[in-house]
Amino acid sequence: MAPYESDGSTHAGEAEDVRDGRRTAARYVVPAAVVGVAAATIGLVPAFAGSGDPDLPKISAQQLIEKIAKSDVQQMSGTVKISTDLGLPNLGGLENSLTSGALSQGAGGKGGSAADPSAKLLELASGTHTVRVAADGQDKQKVSLLEKAAEYSVIRNGDQVWAYDSASNEAYHSTGAGDHKGAKAAPEDVPATPKDLAEQALKAAGKTTSVTVDGTAQVAGRDAYKLLIRPKQSGTTVGAISIAVDAKTGLPLKFTLTPASGGAAVVDAGFTQVSFSRPAASTFTFTPPKGTKVTQGDDLKDEGAARSHGTEKSAHGDGKAARGSEKAAPGAEPKTIGEGWNTIVVLDSGSKGGLPTDAKSKDGASKDGASKDGAVAGFLGSLGDHVKGKFGSGTVFSTRLVNALITDDGRVYAGAVTKDALVKAADAGK
Known part of the structure; x- marks a missing residue:
């Protein structure tokens, strides 16, 4: 074994919460983590080339997983570079047209907004992007997608969520009213940081997975351990996942997924700069610039609920139509x-x-x-x-x-x- 490597395969004596989470998510989370949503070779050395090899105390894979689970970073800010290469064919600009159409419609249909996070942040699913992130506790977060001549930001401050697209000068506003979980700064199914990707990947690790510690590295100036996740099964397209874990805080700093076919990483997301100081309060405040078109997300949700209720009422009013629709529908659940x-x-x-x-x-x-x-x-x-x-x-x-x-x-x-x-x-x- 390498100096920091341990067998790391899951055992019956592992922490119950980690094991249960893996079993629950294993069926769906692997594809989701990389639509997402996320090393150049199976050895993963090039992913950290030239970044140093700090001398850190030995740690087992299970200890490192627990370190990630216990990580409780409340204040931080940084810049993340995300590269996604699914190898999709060149559609001659068709994909851009489809994306722009989806953005203009937004989640609310014709009354939607180009600033709606549910559509805009899906851009992270392809290409290379720079994202700035900031957090101050559970109630204040900000994610900004930096483009060539524009910036798109989602800001959460308490139960208030604002999204602003400088390119279209449109804003989207919603609240956490009626949602016991509160508002979020980004859609849950769009992993925007190495931590998001790492959590999903670790949930999928089980008896079909080898988890080891594969040395150390420096990421964004921080000493880190490298956690290596590899499928034991044949037939999967996943070659390996490497997660660089901050040695002090347990926060994942870099996530790299390599396909079994080799070549460039499918997903490579890592901090290029990170700070654990409290961000300025002004980071989480937003006032729409003059002339901004503001869409109220709560109004769109109410309209959508009303339309849904009307359709349901109509269906119930005509028993034959309702039964006919049920018969024509394909399999309800995958x-x-x-x-x-x-x-x-x-x-x-x-x-x-x-x-x-x-x-x-x-x-x-x-x-x-x-x-x-x-x-x-x-x-x-x-x-x-x-x-x-x-x-x-x-x-x-x-x-x-x-x-x-x-x-x-x-x-x-x-x-x-x-x-x-x-x-x-x-x-x-x-």
């Missing part, structure tokens, strides 16, 4: 098969026939001789690999981490597993 890193989510999309690639729609050819539906489906089909098996046939869409099989009978199999694993799962499901 199920999972496999365990640990080989977990696959299975759902029924309700769309039979898979991805049609013919040039005609159901109503025949369009004026130019080809249907738009057929053209779009053909384009999507060209991005995937057509596969056959006992289940029939379908198309596999692949990234460097998460793959998905859409069968011609409308089922979807997805997970951080290989194409062969998806086909095998579909065959077993027949």
